[in-house]
Amino acid sequence: MMGKRVRLENSSSASNCTHPGLIGGLCIKCGETMDNDDGFGGVALEYIHKRLRLSLEEIIRLRDKDFRNQLRQRKLYLVLDLDNTLLHSMDVNKIQENQEQFFLNRGIYKVERVRKMTKLRPFVHTFLEEASKLFDMYVYTMGCRNYAVEMAKLLDPEGVYFNSKIIAHENSTDKSKKGLDVVLGKENAVLILDDRESVWEGHRDNLILVEKYEFFGSGVTAGGTDDENDGVLDLVLKVLQRIHASFYDTEDLDTLLNRDVRRVLQDFRKEALKGCKIVFSGVLKPEKQHYWKLAEKLGAKCATKRGPGITHVVSLDSASDLSCWAIREKRFLVNPEWIDAARYLWQRQPEEKFPVTNELKIAPVTSCSVEVC
Incomplete structure (x- = not known):
């Protein structure tokens, strides 16, 4: 019984x-x-x-429970891509045998378990150490789990930054994209660092897009590219620190519970081209195009025609009517890379570094589906 x-x-x-x-x-x-x-x-x-x-x-x-815990610790969440963001890897079998020792002498790791040669991005260890003081960090890669674990060991040999928070391709609910549905952090407190936007289709407002890191170029036999001046992670760390400080500018818990880091990120991004009014030369329906959308995200105002308030003409043709008007009216005349530079460097760049010449190789963008930061 x-x-x-x-x-x-x-x-x-x-x-x-x-x-x-x-x-x-x-x-x-x-x-x-x-x-x-x-x-x-x-x-x-x-x-x-x-x-x-x-x-x-x-x-x-x-x-919800973990978010309250993070608030007490004054932390947010940071999801980090691996390839071309924190490091660059190449298959061992693509490297000539007589070049392997050369690479190893340059601080490049040979990871036998996954048959990769891997170069860590400059400043990455300092970046992780400092970011860990402000963020609970995840690794999220489209690579397989074995690869993800081995790369995490290079980045975090003591296991103090990521612990078990290593998400690989097989852990995604959508194998063609990344999603925050598998991250145990509230979406309004998550920032993402990645070199690709297309994989974060549903979370672009959380994304900080970084310049792609490629150490092993097409000229692998020549010894890789010179990356000593790559200061991307140093710059991104400063941006993250500013966003964190802005989010936590109060001690009031109720206020913090209703904060959204995506809005803080949006406000910081809009500082880059604040005060600029742009018109585009030689583009049909410019308001539907990539650079128009990007410029607005960076705080600029865009117009469909020239006028007294225009500060910049973006062009690929120095002889176009709008380009000639810009020169005549003493307005800034720049090529589209000026907008890209503001996106990656988080501030307006000197216009003279982006002259418009008919020798430019930048292809005009004709579809609004192109990735936008």
Whole structure:
């Protein structure tokens, strides 16, 4: 009888269980066996624990709880891409045998387990050390898990920055994109660092786009590219520190609970070209084009025709009517790379560094689907 009562009590407990998550098909709370036919759904978080799946309600609960904990520590969340953002890798078999020792002598790692030669981006260790004081950090790569783990070991050999928060291609719910659905951080407190925008289709407002890092160019046999002057991570760290300081400019918990780091990021981005009014030369329907959208994100105002308020003409043709007007009226005449530079450097750049000549090789952008920071 005693055994029967225990089984009935367990059965009652299971029937009342909200089933917050499963490991291997067993509820992590009551132990009941469940499968897809039970309509559990949820999100797989196997980078945390093999075969772990949490319900959407449980994920929301955990995010809210952890967000309050992060607020007490005055931290935010930072999701970091690997390839071309923090490092650059090349298959070992693509490197000539007589070049391997040359690379190793230049501080490049040979990672046997995944057969890669890897160069870490300059300043990366200082970047991670300083960023970890302000952010709870994740790695998120479209590479496979074995590769992600090995690269994380190079970046974080003591396991103090990422711990188990290493998300690889097989951990994504959409294998062609990255998503914050597998990150246990509230979206309004997450910043993303990546060299590609297209993989973050649903989270562009969280994204800080960085210049692509490529050490191994097409001239691998010549010894890679000179990267000693790559100061991207130093610059990004300063931006992150400013965003963090702005988010935490108050001690009031209720105010912080309603803050959104995406708006803080948007405000900082708009400082880059604030006060500029731009007209584009030789572009049909410019308001639908990439550089128009990008310039507005950077705080500029854009116009479809010239006028007294115009400060800049963006052109690829120095002989166009608008270019000639800019010269005659003493307005700034720049090529489109001036806008790109403001995006990556977070401030307006000297116009004289971006002259318009008919020898420019920049192709006009004709589709608004092109990536925009």
